Amino acid sequence: MAKKTNDEKYKLLDEIEHTLLRPSIWIGSTKPNQIEDFILEDEKFVKTSFSYIPAFIKIFDEIVSNSVDESKVNKSLNTIVVTANKLTGEISVYDNGGIPVEINKQTKMYIPEMLFSSLRAGSNFDDTEQRDKAGLNGVGSTLSNIFSLQFKVTTSDGTNQFYQMFSENMRRRTQPLITASKKNFTEISFIPDFSRFSLTGLDDIHLKLLEKRCIDLAACNPNVKISFNGVTYKFKTFKEYIDLYTTDALMEKSEHWEIGFAPSSNGFQQVSFVNSTETKDGGTHVDYITSQVIQELRVLIKKKHKVDIKPSDIKNHLSVFINATIYNPSFKSQTKEELISVSKEFGTSHTVSEKTIKALFQSEVVASILDWIDKKQQAEEKAELRKLNKNLSTAKILKLIDAKSRNERDKCVLGIYEGQSALSAVKIFRVPEFFGAFPLRGKFLNVNELKNSEIIKNEEVVNLMGSLGLRLGEDAFEYHQGRDISIKLLDHAGIIIDNEDELFLNNKWQIAKTIPHISDGLKIKFNDFIHRKRILKNNLRYGKIYIYTDSDQDGNSICALLINFFAKFWPELFEQERIFHVQTPIIVSKKGKDTLSFYNMTDFKKWEDKNLKGWVHEYKKGLAALEDDEYKEIIQHPQLLLLTKDRAFKESLNAWFGGDAILRKERLLKL
Numbered sequence: 266m267a268k269k270t271n272d273e274k275y276k277l278l279d280e281i282e283h284t285l286l287r288p289s290i291w292i293g294s295t296k297p298n299q300i301e302d303f304i305l306e307d308e309k310f311v312k313t314s315f316s317y318i319p320a321f322i323k324i325f326d327e328i329v330s331n332s333v334d335e336s337k338v339n340k341s342l343n344t345i346v347v348t349a350n351k352l353t354g355e356i357s358v359y360d361n362g363g364i365p366v367e368i369n370k371q372t373k374m375y376i377p378e379m380l381f382s383s384l385r386a387g388s389n390f391d392d393t394e395q396r397d398k399a400g401l402n403g404v405g406s407t408l409s410n411i412f413s414l415q416f417k418v419t420t421s422d423g424t425n426q427f428y429q430m431f432s433e434n435m436r437r438r439t440q441p442l443i444t445a446s447k448k449n450f451t452e453i454s455f456i457p458d459f460s461r462f463s464l465t466g467l468d469d470i471h472l473k474l475l476e477k478r479c480i481d482l483a484a485c486n487p488n489v490k491i492s493f494n495g496v497t498y499k500f501k502t503f504k505e506y507i508d509l510y511t512t513d514a515l516m517e518k519s520e521h522w523e524i525g526f527a528p529s530s531n532g533f534q535q536v537s538f539v540n541s542t543e544t545k546d547g548g549t550h551v552d553y554i555t556s557q558v559i560q561e562l563r564v565l566i567k568k569k570h571k572v573d574i575k576p577s578d579i580k581n582h583l584s585v586f587i588n589a590t591i592y593n594p595s596f597k598s599q600t601k602e603e604l605i606s607v608s609k610e611f612g613t614s615h616t617v618s619e620k621t622i623k624a625l626f627q628s629e630v631v632a633s634i635l636d637w638i639d640k641k642q643q644a645e646e647k648a649e650l651r652k653l654n655k656n657l658s659t660a661k662i663l664k665l666i667d668a669k670s671r672n673e674r675d676k677c678v679l680g681i682y683e684g685q686s687a688l689s690a691v692k693i694f695r696v697p698e699f700f701g702a703f704p705l706r707g708k709f710l711n712v713n714e715l716k717n718s719e720i721i722k723n724e725e726v727v728n729l730m731g732s733l734g735l736r737l738g739e740d741a742f743e744y745h746q747g748r749d750i751s752i753k754l755l756d757h758a759g760i761i762i763d764n765e766d767e768l769f770l771n772n773k774w775q776i777a778k779t780i781p782h783i784s785d786g787l788k789i790k791f792n793d794f795i796h797r798k799r800i801l802k803n804n805l806r807y808g809k810i811y812i813y814t815d816s817d818q819d820g821n822s823i824c825a826l827l828i829n830f831f832a833k834f835w836p837e838l839f840e841q842e843r844i845f846h847v848q849t850p851i852i853v854s855k856k857g858k859d860t861l862s863f864y865n866m867t868d869f870k871k872w873e874d875k876n877l878k879g880w881v882h883e884y885k886k887g888l889a890a891l892e893d894d895e896y897k898e899i900i901q902h903p904q905l906l907l908l909t910k911d912r913a914f915k916e917s918l919n920a921w922f923g924g925d926a927i928l929r930k931e932r933l934l935k936l
Contacts, residue, residue, distance in 0.1 A: 280384050281435055284411050285461065291408050292320040292327075293600040295462050303510065303536075304473050305480065310509045315470050321462045322474050323600055324412050325356060326542075327405030328453050332360040333482055333541050336489050339363075341449070345491045347479050354467045355415075355456045356475070363449035366425035375441050377427045381406050381418050381453070382435060406453075410435045412462075413455040420451040434458060478543070480506070485541040485588050507586045510536065513629060514586065517621050521613035524554055525586035526621070528629040534584040539591050539604050548597075548604030550589050554617065555580060561622045566631065572638060582634045589613070646717040650737050653721045662731040663724075666691060668701040668807070675808035679703055679733060680847070680900070683814040683823050686889035690896035700900070701807065703732045708819075709826040712833055726830070734806035737834060810844045811903060815887035816851045816864070828908060839909055848904035849888060853895060856880045862895070864904060 278286065288295050298319055303310035329347060336342040342362035349356045364377045372379050384407050410416040416431040426446035431438045459466055476493045483491040483498035484506030490499050500506050503523040504516045514525040535551050537544045544550070559576045567573050592612030597603040608614075625631065666688065668677040679701045680691065691702040710723050717737055720726055730737070812827055814820035824846055831838050838844050850862035852869045856879045863869035873882075885891060891899070 281411055284384075284408065285434060288320055288412070288461070291599050292323040292412065293598075293602075294318070295320045297463060303477065304470075305477060305509070308509070310477075317470055317474060318462045318464060319600065320412075321457065321464065321471060322478065324409040324457060325358075325475055326478060327409045328356075328358045328455070329478065329482065330542065331406055331453075332358060332362065332451070333486055333489065335360065335362045335451075336486060340488075343489055345479075345482070345489060347475070347491070347493045349467060349472055349475050349494060351467045351472060353456070354459060355454055356467075357452060357454040359450065359452040361450050363422045364420040364427070364451055366420065366422050366427045366443065375427060375429075375443075377418050377420050378429055378438075378441055381410055381416070382431060382438065383407060407435075409453075409455060412458055414458045416453070416455040418451075418453055421446040421448045423447060423449045480509075481538065481543055482541055485538050503586070503588050510586070511584065514584075515621055515624050515628065517618055519615045521590040522554075522615035523588040524615065524617070526558065526625055526630065527584040527586070528633050529582055529584040530633065533580045535587070537585070537587040537589070539589055539594050539601075542601050544596075544602060544604050546597075546603035549606055549608060550587060550591065550604050550611070551585060553608045553611075554587060554615065555583065555585055557617045558583070558622065558625065561617070562626060562631065565622070565626045566634070570635060572635075574634065574638070578637070579634060582630055582637065589615075642716070642718075647738065649718050649721060653727065653737070663728050664704055665728070665732045666695075666702040667732075668697070668699050670698045673699070674806050677701060677807045678809045678811055679807040680811045680813055681705060681729070681827060683820055683888060686887075687813065687891075687896065690891070690893060691900060693893070694897040694900045696901075701732070703729060705823065709823055709830065711826055712830050732806065733810070735835060740835070740837060808843060810838070811847050811905070812845065813847045813849065813888060813899070816849050816885070817887065820849075820887065842907055842909065844908045845903075846906040846908055847899055848906055849891070849899055850885050850895065853883045853885060854880045855883070860894075862898070 284291055295318060297316045299314070299316045301312055301314045304313045304315070305311075306313075329345065332342070332345045336345075339362050342360055344361045346359040347357065348359075364380065367376055368374065369376050369379050372383070374383075410431055411434055413434070414432060416435065417429070418431075419428045420426070424445070424447075426444045426448070428442040428444075429439055457464075464471070476496075479491050479493040480498050483489070484500045484503055487500055487502070490497060492498065502516075503518070504514065504525065507514045507516070507525045507527075511527045514527040516523070516525050518524065533555075535547050535555075537547055537551050539548075539550060556576075559579045562579055563574055563576065566579075589611075590613055591604070591606060593606075593610075594604055595606045595610075597605050668674075668679070670677055677699045680695075680703070682688070682691070682702060682704045684706075685704045688702060688704055691700075695702070706725060710720065710726055712720050712726075721737065810831070812824050814824045828844070831844060848864040850864055851866060852863040854861045854863070854869075854872075861872070863872065883890075885895075
């Protein structure tokens with residue numbers, strides 16, 4: 266490649282050349298942007314994914330915003346009419362205001378020509394004034410002219426009417442035509458240079474976006490009637506506009522601010538306007554309002570629900586709608602999609618009311634936050650449980666004296682003992698192949714009011730689960746499916762004369778041949794159905810659980826806590842009749858070689874009244890007081906109390922171990 270000369274390397278572009286060459290500086294991206302945004306469908310805004318050209322919408326917005334800005338100065342300007350011709354591509358913006366048809370002394374140009382064909386021309390350059398308009402830099406409408414193949418300006422100030430046409434990206438223009446007129450209006454009609462926006466014409470999505478911009482402006486300016494392609498949009502309140510998005514919004518307003526809050530299920534959502542300009546990327550005005558709400562809601566949630574929530578977690582469940590008037594606003598760029606003015610420079614202010622904060626606290630916003638927290642905690646607990654369950658599969662279980670059988674674990678029994686004292690006897694008298702022992706240390710955990718994440722931090726619980734092969738969050742059983750056949754013998758009229766139900770068969774016709782009294786005219790009806798049989802999962806290490814505790818108040822309490830633990834997480838163990846309480850003797854009476862064991866004081870008293878002479882009675886305070894032959898009896902021939910799940914089972918456990926002290930008090934009073 267030939268080396269460029271300095272003349273070729275260094276260039277001075279005129280304003281039009283520079284603007285067309287670097288459009289993103291002035292009007293944003295001229296390339297397709299894929300976004301999710303709201304489009305009007307069936308009189309509701311629906312979030313839709315689509316591709317559009319931001320710069321194309323911007324050149325329309327610059328023109329229509331001029332009319333809106335003028336309406337704030339000229340109160341007689343109360344009508345704006347927008348038309349967009351899909352066939353010709355022409356866009357027209359009409360208002361019933363009017364621009365002075367006078368020659369500007371500085372430029373020697375008519376004011377309309379100066380405004381629409383000169384960068385840095387306008388009426389918003391006095392920074393000592395409080396400006397509440399969208400226009401700031403005096404470049405917007407001229408940019409629209411530069412990016413158009415044809416641009417026509419017609420305006421009348423009630424005395425004179427001005428007309429001028431520009432073409433070829435503002436390279437050419439006609440001489441202004443001045444005529445007498447008593448009307449007041451301005452109409453800007455232009456045909457965009459579609460090739461500069463990667464477009465071939467005015468398509469459906471951009472028509473929809475032009476329509477939405479008109480709806481937005483109507484919502485922000487209730488004193489102005491705005492129509493688009495024959496449909497008029499006028500809102501009495503900003504709430505009517507928000508209803509197009511959601512009907513769940515809470516509203517409040519002050520002199521310069523209109524604000525709505527609603528729940529969001531898709532992260533933080535905001536629809537905001539500054540001086541009628543849509544701030545798609547939000548900005549300091551959005552932060553100013555949302556920070557007030559988040560701060561107050563955090564305090565209320567922590568006070569009532571005892572949960573300290575991150576500000577971002579509250580924000581992610583919130584939709585905010587803002588229509589704000591801010592004086593002399595500063596934006597991040599000429600596209601004005603993000604406000605950067607600091608709040609102390611707004612010139613206006615708004616404090617979210619206590620009434621609205623309280624209403625938000627009681628609304629679906631906070632309800633959804635709490636639901637999300639629950640789901641998050643559940644997910645975290647499940648992750649912890651998965652990790653625990655995985656570790657239990659490989660961990661060495663402390664304290665367990667394990668049964669040795671490998672292939673018949675369903676026949677194995679795990680004895681859970683109160684304390685360590687029984688272990689030496691267990692080792693002597695158990696059948697090692699099928700009997701295991703697990704000693705408890707002190708009272709067992711009351712799991713009723715605890716989360717899973719708290720329960721699995723308890724070493725005793727984890728060791729017991731590992732010994733049994735139980736997993737939190739997993740059923741102790743699995744289903745095996747089989748085929749059952751019901752056989753009915755019918756007479757010729759279809760009346761049942763014999764019935765054999767639920768026979769498990771491989772071939773239903775084989776059973777038919779075994780019924781000897783079948784004769785002509787009789788029929789056999791077969792009903793096939795699938796049965797489900799519950800069997801222990803492969804990881805279950807014991808088929809039955811025996812609970813050994815002292816026959817006193819502490820022992821009964823430990824037994825009840827174990828029952829409560831199994832009932833909460835594996836109630837199917839009770840349904841399958843796999844949990845037993847082993848009755849240990851309270852009194853052992855001996856006379857010579859004769860020994861009698863009593864498991865409750867009532868039975869002992871009845872016997873004692875008739876049998877006193879020669880008997881020696883020993884009170885067994887607990888398992889530690891038992892002698893070897895007594896240990897042998899409760900291990901090899903235990904007195905078993907089957908623990909079953911009846912109708913009052915869950916109610917009783919909740920009363921004794923739940924968080925309601927009143928229920929417990931009622932039970933105690935009945936004892």
